[in-house]
Amino acid sequence: MEPLEQQALFEIAMSVGDGMDMRAMLQTALSVTMRQLGCAMGAVVQTPPGEAAKVVQGIPRHIANNPDLANLCQCLRDGTLTVTDGQPVCIQGAGPQLLVFSLPGFGVLVLGVYGRTYSKAMLGTLALIAKKISAACIACQQIEIIRDTKEKLRAGLEEAREGRRMAEEANRLKSEFVANMSHELLTPLTSIIGYSRIAAERMNEVTGSLNNHLPQQVAAGGANGSGGGAPPAPEFEERARLAGLKSADAALFNRIVVKQGERLLELINDLMDLSMLDAGQMKVQEGVASARILLYTVVNRQSTFAGEKKIRLTSNINELIAKDILFMTDNTRLEKVLDHLGQNAIKYSDGGTVGFSAALNGDRVEFKVTDQGIGIPENKRSAIFDAFRQLDGGSTRSQGGVGLGLALAKKLVAAMGGVIEVASEVGKGSEFTVSLPYRPAKD
Amino acid sequence: MPSSKKQTAQGIIIDRHGGWDSLRAAIGEAISTPGVKGIMVLAGEANGPPPDGIDRFFQNCPVPVFGGVFPSLIANDEHLKRGNIIIGLQAPVNAYVVPSLSDPAIDYDRFLSESIPDGDFENAKTMFVFVDGLAPRVGALICSLFNTFGLQGNFIGGGAGSLTTQGLRCLITPQGLIRDAAVLAIPAVASAVSVAHGWTSIAGPYEVTASENNTIFTLDWEPALDVYRRVVGAHAGMTLSADNFNATAQSYPFGIARIGAEFVVRDPVALRPDGAMTCVGDVPRGSMLHIMHGKTEVLLAAAGSVRAGAEKEIPQGMVPHFDIFMDCVSRGFFLGNDITRELHIAYSSARPMVGAFTLGEIANSGREHLEFHNKTSVMAIIGKANGTA
Numbered sequence: 001m002e003p004l005e006q007q008a009l010f011e012i013a014m015s016v017g018d019g020m021d022m023r024a025m026l027q028t029a030l031s032v033t034m035r036q037l038g039c040a041m042g043a044v045v046q047t048p049p050g051e052a053a054k055v056v057q058g059i060p061r062h063i064a065n066n067p068d069l070a071n072l073c074q075c076l077r078d079g080t081l082t083v084t085d086g087q088p089v090c091i092q093g094a095g096p097q098l099l100v101f102s103l104p105g106f107g108v109l110v111l112g113v114y115g116r117t118y119s120k121a122m123l124g125t126l127a128l129i130a131k132k133i134s135a136a137c138i139a140c141q142q143i144e145i146i147r148d149t150k151e152k153l154r155a156g157l158e159e160a161r162e163g164r165r166m167a168e169e170a171n172r173l174k175s176e177f178v179a180n181m182s183h184e185l186l187t188p189l190t191s192i193i194g195y196s197r198i199a200a201e202r203m204n205e206v207t208g209s210l211n212n213h214l215p216q217q218v219a220a221g222g223a224n225g226s227g228g229g230a231p232p233a234p235e236f237e238e239r240a241r242l243a244g245l246k247s248a249d250a251a252l253f254n255r256i257v258v259k260q261g262e263r264l265l266e267l268i269n270d271l272m273d274l275s276m277l278d279a280g281q282m283k284v285q286e287g288v289a290s291a292r293i294l295l296y297t298v299v300n301r302q303s304t305f306a307g308e309k310k311i312r313l314t315s316n317i318n319e320l321i322a323k324d325i326l327f328m329t330d331n332t333r334l335e336k337v338l339d340h341l342g343q344n345a346i347k348y349s350d351g352g353t354v355g356f357s358a359a360l361n362g363d364r365v366e367f368k369v370t371d372q373g374i375g376i377p378e379n380k381r382s383a384i385f386d387a388f389r390q391l392d393g394g395s396t397r398s399q400g401g402v403g404l405g406l407a408l409a410k411k412l413v414a415a416m417g418g419v420i421e422v423a424s425e426v427g428k429g430s431e432f433t434v435s436l437p438y439r440p441a442k443d
Numbered sequence: 444m445p446s447s448k449k450q451t452a453q454g455i456i457i458d459r460h461g462g463w464d465s466l467r468a469a470i471g472e473a474i475s476t477p478g479v480k481g482i483m484v485l486a487g488e489a490n491g492p493p494p495d496g497i498d499r500f501f502q503n504c505p506v507p508v509f510g511g512v513f514p515s516l517i518a519n520d521e522h523l524k525r526g527n528i529i530i531g532l533q534a535p536v537n538a539y540v541v542p543s544l545s546d547p548a549i550d551y552d553r554f555l556s557e558s559i560p561d562g563d564f565e566n567a568k569t570m571f572v573f574v575d576g577l578a579p580r581v582g583a584l585i586c587s588l589f590n591t592f593g594l595q596g597n598f599i600g601g602g603a604g605s606l607t608t609q610g611l612r613c614l615i616t617p618q619g620l621i622r623d624a625a626v627l628a629i630p631a632v633a634s635a636v637s638v639a640h641g642w643t644s645i646a647g648p649y650e651v652t653a654s655e656n657n658t659i660f661t662l663d664w665e666p667a668l669d670v671y672r673r674v675v676g677a678h679a680g681m682t683l684s685a686d687n688f689n690a691t692a693q694s695y696p697f698g699i700a701r702i703g704a705e706f707v708v709r710d711p712v713a714l715r716p717d718g719a720m721t722c723v724g725d726v727p728r729g730s731m732l733h734i735m736h737g738k739t740e741v742l743l744a745a746a747g748s749v750r751a752g753a754e755k756e757i758p759q760g761m762v763p764h765f766d767i768f769m770d771c772v773s774r775g776f777f778l779g780n781d782i783t784r785e786l787h788i789a790y791s792s793a794r795p796m797v798g799a800f801t802l803g804e805i806a807n808s809g810r811e812h813l814e815f816h817n818k819t820s821v822m823a824i825i826g827k828a829n830g831t832a
Contacts, residue, residue, distance in 0.1 A: 007648045007731035008702040014729045031586060032727070038704050038811040040594045060593025061556065114811070116703060 001121045008036040009125050016132045022140035026057035029133060033111065034059060040096045041112035043069060044103065044137070047076050053107065056137075068093030069110060072100065076108065083108050086127045101127055103134035106141075173386075180403065184267060188260030195253035195260075202250040206243040270404045273336075277411040284330045284416055288441040291327070291358035291365065292320035294335055299356055302342040311349055315356040325358055326441040327365050333412045334367075334436075337420075340405035341369040341432050349373035352429075364418075365438040368431060375426040384422070385410040409434075453765055454479065454531035455795050457518045461487050461525035463494050473531040474506060480828075481536030481630060482529060483571060484510035484615045485799045488605045489525035493612060498619030507538035509628045511573040511603025512613040512620075514772045517798035520790035522775075522782055528797045530765065534828030536630035537563055540616045544578030545623050551580075551587035559591075559627075567596040569634040569825065574625040574815075575613055576602020576802025579656040581815050582725025584625055585805065589813040596629075597636040598813050599823035601769040601801030602723065606712075633761040633826040637752030638806045640737075640774070640819040641745030642708055644698055646674040647733030654728045658721045659697075662732060666718030671695075671711070674734045688714055693776045696818050697722065698735040706733060710773050710803075710817035723773075723803045724815045737818075739781050742774065746788040746820050753822040754791075761826035766791065768798035769821040775800050777818070789822060 001009075015032035019025045030042040043058035053073040055064045063069060072091065075081035083089050083102040091098040096112035103109055109130050118126070276282040295315045306313050338356070345354040352372030359366055376384060385406050410420050418436035454476055456469045466486055473482050482504070490512065501508050516523040539558055543549050572588065574581050581602065588598065603613035604622075616626040649670055653660035659667040672683045675695045683691055689712075698706030709732075713721040726732065757763065768789050775782045790796050806821040807813040 003648075004700050005702050007700045010650075011700075011729055011731050027590075031590070032729070035812045035814075036701055038701065040811065059590050060595075061552070061591045063593070118702075122702075 001119065001125070005119070005122050009122065009129065012036055012126075013129050013132060016129065017136040017139075020140055020143045022137055022144065023057050025136060025140060026133075027059070029136075030057060030059050033129075037111060037113065037118070038116055039111045039113050041066065041069075041110075043110045044107065044133070045069075045073060045076065045110060046107040046137075053077050056107070066095065068095050068098060068112075072098065072108075072110065085131070086124065088123050088127055088130075099123075099126075101130035103130055103137065106134045106137045109133055177403070185264065188264045191260040192257045192264075195256045199250040199253040199257070202246040202253075206246045206250075267404075270408055274404060274408050274411065277408070277415060282415055285332065286328050287331055289327055289329045289331045289334060291325035291367070292317055294331070294338060294367075295320070295356050295358055297335060298338040298342055301339065302346060302354075305343065306346050306354060309346060309349065310351050311346055312353045313356070314353055316358065320358060325360055325365055325438075327436075328439040328441055329365075329436060330416055333416060334434075337409040337412050337434060338367060338369065340409040341434070344405050345369050345371035345373065345430070345432075349429075360438060361435070363438050364435045366436075367434040369434075370429065370431045372429040375428055376422065376424040376430055377426055378424075381422055381424065385420070453795055454533065455765060455797060456527075456529040456531075457523075457797075458527040458529065459518075459523060459525070461490050461527060463490055463497060466490065466527045466529075467497075467500055469527055469529045470500075470504065470508060473529045474504065476531050478533045479506060479531035480534060481506050481532040481538070481628065482508045482510075483532060483628070484508060484530075485516055485528040485797060486510065486512045486615065487516050487523065487525045487527060488512055488514050488608070488611070490527070493620050501615060501617060501619050504617070507536055507617050507628065508615060509536075509538040509571065509573065509617070509626045510615040511601075511626075511799070512605075512611065512615070513601075513603055513799035513801055514605060515775075515800045517768050517770065517786060517796065517800070519796050520783070520786040522786060522800075528799075530797060532630050532632070532828070534631040536628050538617050538626060538628040540614075540618050540621070541584060541625040541627060543623060544575055544580045544584060544625060547580070549580075551584050552590055555587055555591045559629075563629050566631065567592060567629045569596050569630060569632050569823075570598050570600075571628040571630070572598055572600030572625060572805045573614055574600070574602050574803070574805070575623050576604040576723060578623050581625075581803065582656065582727075585725075585813055585815045588627075589807075594807055594811070594813070597634045597823065598805055598807050599634065599636055599767055599769070599821065600805040601799060601821070602803035602805075602815075603799075604802050606772065606802070630828075632764070632828055633758050635753045635756035635758065635761070635824045636806050637749045637756060637822050638705075638804075638814075638816060638819060639745040639749040639752065640705060640708055640816070641742040642696060642698060642706065642735040642737045642818060643741070644706065644733035645678055645695075645736045647698070648700060648731035649733070651726055651728050651730050651732055654726050657723065657725055658715070658719050659726050659732070660717075660719045667720045668714060668718040671720060671734065678736065685714060693773050694736060696735050696773075697726070698733040699726065700731045700733060704811065706735065707814050708735060708816060708818045710771070712773075723817050737777060739778060742778060743781065743785055743788055746785045749820045749822045750789050750791060753824050757824055758826075761824075763794055763824050764827040765794050765825055766796040766798075767821075767823045767825060768796050769801050769804045769806070769823075770798065771804055771816070771818045771820070772800040772802060774818045774820070785820070789820065 012033045016029045017025060018028050026044050034042045041059065041063055043063050044056045045053050046056045047053045053076040055069065058064060083100050085102045085104050089100040091100060096114045099111045099113065101109040273282065295317050299313050299315050303313055342354065349371045355370045357368045413420050413434055416436055418434060421433045422430060424430035456473055458465050458469045470482060470484065473479055516526055516528055518528060541551065541554060574584065605611045610622060612620045612622045614621050614624055614626050649662035651659055651662060652664045661667060662670045675691060676683050679691060692711045697709040697711060699709065700706055709722040709724055709726055711720045711722050778785055804816040804819050804821040806816065
C-alpha cells in the first residue's frame, strides 16, 4: 500500500469513535473518510433485524432522499443484497458508484464516488475500519440504552417524588377538610342542640306554669256553671303572657334549628353529589330550563346573605323578560352551580356588587357571575376548582365553608357537557363563566 | 494604456481606475443593463477605506449584490493591482449572509438549513462563496456547506480581506460591507470547476496531535514550529526566525494528505510564542500533515491543468459565459513576476476571465469533497443563463 494511502487510512481510523454521541461520532468519521477518499456522499445505514433499513447519519443533508440509497435500503431489507464482513460490494447506480461495507452487527457503510478506484489492500483495510465503525456504533447504542435507562429511572424517581408530594398534599387537604368539616358540622349541631334544649326548657316552663294554675281556673269556671264567664285572675293572666313570650322564643329557636339543619343537609348533599360525580354515578336529569327563572331563583335566594354583607345583587333578568332563553339542561344542578358561584362571589366580597347574567353565545348558553371582591392570583386559579381547597385555606382562613362549592360546580357543569372559566384580577374582582351547549327547548 | 473602464459584451465591467465612487458608478451601470438579476463584485483592496453610506448603497440595490474586497484582481490575463470588476448576472440569484465566522457557538449546519429555502437546496447548480479569509471558522463553514449541499452543484469562491489591514470590512453583501462573515450566492446557472496547485511534499507525514480551527499546536506531540523550523531550515539551508518567517513560509506551506488527489495546502501565516502556527484554513486534529515546497515550473503547469480540468468538466448543454480564476495571493508572492505567466496559461481567449488573488480558495475539485484551499489555483467556467445568447 502507498504511504499516502496508509496515512489517509490512519487518519480515517483515528476519526472513528470520537465521542459517545452516535450521530456526532459518525458525522466526524464520515466527514474525514469522504475527504480522504474523495467521496461525493457517505452514509451509515442501520439494518435492525425484521425492520426497514434506515439511514442513521449521512452527508450531504438530503442523502436519505437519494434514490440509489433508497434502493439499496430496500434490497437490504428484502434480502436481495447481502454484504459480508471484509468483502465490500460495489454498486453502480444513477449517481456515483456506491461502495458498500459491512458494519457487523449494525448495518452497512455506504460511500459514493465518481470515477475512483481503490486497491484491494486499501479496500481490505477500509473493511477493517468499517468493523471499528460498527463497534463504535454498538458502543454508542449501548451508552444510549444506559442513558435512556438512567433517564427513565430519573423520570420514575421524579414521578414517585411527585406522587409523594401529591399524597402529602392530599393528606394535608384531608386534614384541613376534616378540621373545616368538623367546624362546619359542629357549628350548626351546637346551635341545633343548644336551641332545641332551650326551646324544650321554655316549653316545659310554659306547660308547667300553666298546668300549676289552669286546673283551679278551669275548676272554678266549671263550678259556677258559667263556662268561663268569670274573668281570670290577674296572676293567671300574667303567667299566660309570660307563657306566650316563651312560646314565641321557642318558635324562634325552632326556626334556627331548622335553618341549621338545612345547612347541614346542604353540606351532606354536596358531599354526596361530589362523591357520586367522582364515582360516575350522577345522572343528568334534563328538562326545559328558563335562564330568567334560574337567575331570579338564585338572586332571590342569595339576597339575604348578600344583604348581610351589604352587597348589591344585579342581574339581566329584565332583559330576559323580553326574550328569555329556554334550553334543555339539568335545572336543579345548574341552579346549584349558580348558587355556589353566587355564594363564592359574596363570600369573597366586602361590599360592592355581585352580578348575574345569562346570554346566548353562538351554540353556547353562558351564565356569568361577577364580583368586585379580592380576586384570585394567577397561580391559584387552577387550584380553586380542586375539592377541599380554599383560596385562604389552612389555619389562617378567614371564610367559612369546606371548599366544596367550586369543585362541585365544576364537576356538575362538566357532567352537563359544559365548562367553567374564570377571569380575575387581584384586588378588582373575578368573573366566572359557565358555558353550556345550547340545546333549544322543544316547542 | 487600456481605458479606465470597459464593459464587455458579456455584461462584465472592468474598472481599472478603482475607488469606491467608481465602483458605485459601475454597479449603477450594471444594474441598468437589461436583464441583470444579480451582480458579483470583485473589488481591489487599493480602493481604501469605504466611504460613509456604502452600506446603504448596497442595501438599496434593486438586485442582490455580493462579492468581496481582495488584495488584487485578475482581468483576463492581466494582474490588476487596483480596480473593480463588476459582473452582471442574467440568471436569477439569491444571496445569503452567514454571520460570525469567529463565533464558536454557531452551528452552521443548522443555520444553513434554517436560512436557505428548500428551492435553493434542490436547484443549486452553482454556488459562489466569499468568506472573510482570516476568520477562524472558515473550515467549519465549508464543512457545513458540503454537509448541507453535497456535490449537487459546484462551489467557487475565496477568502476576501487583506494581508496588511486587520479587521477590514471585506465582504460585499446585500446587508452592506461587512467582516467576520460569509456571503453565499446561488445563481441559476451551470458551471464547471477544477482545482490544482503543484506543491509537492518534502517531509512528512506528521500527525496533527493538537490543533484548534486554523492553529496547529503540536505535530507528533512536538511544538509545530520546532518541527517546521527543523525541516525548512535543513531544506533551505538557513535558520528560520521570526524575522524571515513570512518570506520563507511562502515557499514552504503545509499539505494535508488525501488519497488519489493533490494535498490540501495550508499556508502558515503567523507564529505564536508557544510554538503554535496559525494557518489560513482549518487543520483538523488527527490529520496527517506534510511540509511542502514548490517549483515555479510545476506550479505554472498546475495552472494549465486547472484550465484543462475545467474545460473537461463542462456539462452537456452548457454555453460558457465567462471564467472565474481564483488564485492565492501567497502563490502570487511565491511566483513573483511569473504570476503573469500563470495568468496567461490560465486564460482562454474564448471568453472573458475575471478573478482575484485571494486569502484561500473555495472549490470542489470536480465531483469530490469541497475544500478551503491555500496557495492553489481554482478555475470555474460559468454557463449562461437559460434563454440568453
